[in-house]
Amino acid sequence: MSQAQNKYIPIYAVVFSVIVKCLFFLTHHIQEDAFITWRVAQNLMDYGVIGFNGDTKISASTTHLYVFVSYIFNLIFGKANFIIPILTFNTILFSVGSLLLSHLLFQNNWHKALFIILFGILPPAIKISILGMEYGILFFLEMALLYYGFKKQQKWAFILFPILILFTRVDTVIFLGIVFLVDLFWNRKLRWEYILGGILGVAVCVSFNWFYFGEWVNNTIVAKKLAYDNAFTLQQNIEYFILNYGNFWGMLKVPSDFNPITILIIIFELVCFIYLVKQKEKRNYFLWIIFLFGWVKQIVFLSQKSLFDWYYWVPQILLFVPVIVFVITQKTRRNFWLASLVIFYIVPMLAFQTVHSIATGNGEWNYRRSIGLFLNQYEKDKNQWILLEPAGYVPYFSGLKTIDEVGLVDKKIQEEIKKDKSSIWINTIEKRHPKYLLANKDLFEGKNGEFYRSKYTLLKEFRIKDHLKSENPLLEKIYRLKPSGTDYNLYVRIN
Known part of the structure; x- marks a missing residue:
């Protein structure tokens, strides 16, 4: 041809x-x-x-x-x-x-x-x-x-x-x-x-x-x-x-x-x-x-x-x-080279990416998105603020105004980072009083636990282990083989 x-x-x-x-x-x-x-x-x-x-x-x-x-x-x-x-x-x-x-x-x-x-x-x-x-x-x-x-x-x-x-x-x-x-x-x-x-x-x-x-x-x-x-x-x-x-x-x-x-x-x-x-x-x-x-x-x-x-x-x-x-x-032995590349690299890489995408999709779309959807239903006033990191799934699906600890979507927190990077959460809460906090740790534990307990109450716990299940046994094996996601605690301000 x-x-x-x-x-x-x-x-x-x-x-x-x-x-x-x-x-x-x-x-x-x-x-x-x-x-x-x-x-x-x-x-x-x-x-x-x-x-x-x-x-x-x-x-x-x-x-x-x-x-x-x-x-x-x-x-x-x-x-x-x-x-x-x-x-x-x-x-x-x-x-x-x-x-x-x-x-x-x-x-x-x-x-x-x-x-x-x-x-x-x-x-x-x-x-x-x-x-x-x-x-x-x-x-x-x-x-x-x-x-x-x-x-x-x-x-x-x-x-x-x-x-x-x-x-x-x-x-x-x-x-x-x-x-x-x-x-x-x-x-x-x-x-x-x-x-x-x-x-x-x-x-x-x-x-x-x-x-x-x-x-x-x-x-x-x-x-x-x-x-x-x-x-x-x-x-x-x-x-x-x-x-x-x-x-x-x-x-x-x-x-x-x-x-x-x-x-x-x-x-x-x-x-x-x-x-x-x-x-x-x-x-x-x-x-x-x-x-x-x-x-x-x-x-x-x-x-x-x-x-x-x-x-x-x-x-x-x-x-x-x-x-x-x-x-x-390659003009000689091209089939050998091509078969070797496909069998020993391309196919394993494609398989790896498939497993990675399935596991990560579960951890982000099925799990982290659910946090945003919960907040979307729970909080009807979209002018309320949430302090968290990162500023992706949860702000998008909740619709809430957002302060992220890096300052990508809110410049004011950058001033707190310049002053004292170790205390940006506490200083931001003192000045701006966000209604919600989403943290990947228990804020009530540690040296600042009393501060958080005096201003917030735990609203809901989100655990990745609860999202490692599926009716499809193969998907469940992949979820458990490569769990993707972080445990979060959601806090609401005490009125």
């Missing part, structure tokens, strides 16, 4: 990849922070303000573009029905992005199709697609920039995509910077259109923050830096790296300091990359871009103690691209 005859094969692979990942919707595995973005979008609907609590402006979401996309989906489908449509949208965008990436790496359409399928069912690809975060949009925009800008040489792409990319996440300056440097060293010339696009992207993002929120960078960045700031010694930094590197360079989290699987994967990725770039192929230009970006992004974020695993999804999967390309392009 000629290339012209099988030109639709990659499209069929995209459709297949989307269908496979849509099956994961059944697990209800949705990231906590997605509900922050969606509540900001709904706050814009209800109050005409980008915020979290009524008419108070705050950049509570890490992404501006995705807030507006979520706003549109809420308008079209309604608050009760938009989640599956927007998850499908994210999944389609990621899969189209993988199609564009395949065009950068392969000439043969069968190779493209195989790449799209293998690439699309790896754990980071599944999480990017289905967890409700902005990375499906971001991956599509980044691959569209490489394809339409640097492959097709479309000048409009150099202007448009950097603006959209930076308006999605400001930390994408790392990606745009790596692309600029590789292109400069590769082609020995400046692309003024691309430079203009980058300048406009920064200007649009910073100007929007300043003129709308009165701040230069998103509140989320300020809040996390303030709440998680740690001054480490050199020895502590080394210990920290050893403890965490395996969780971010690899594709699965292993509860141990030493992760030999990750070391093997890193070595194999490097070997495959070196093997490929030694060949005189046009794809080397793009391999250098995605591989250098993957390493730089990982190192920068790990050095800043960024423990949230979604920061690493895109780098994780891009670093694995040379492995897939190496296997697919």
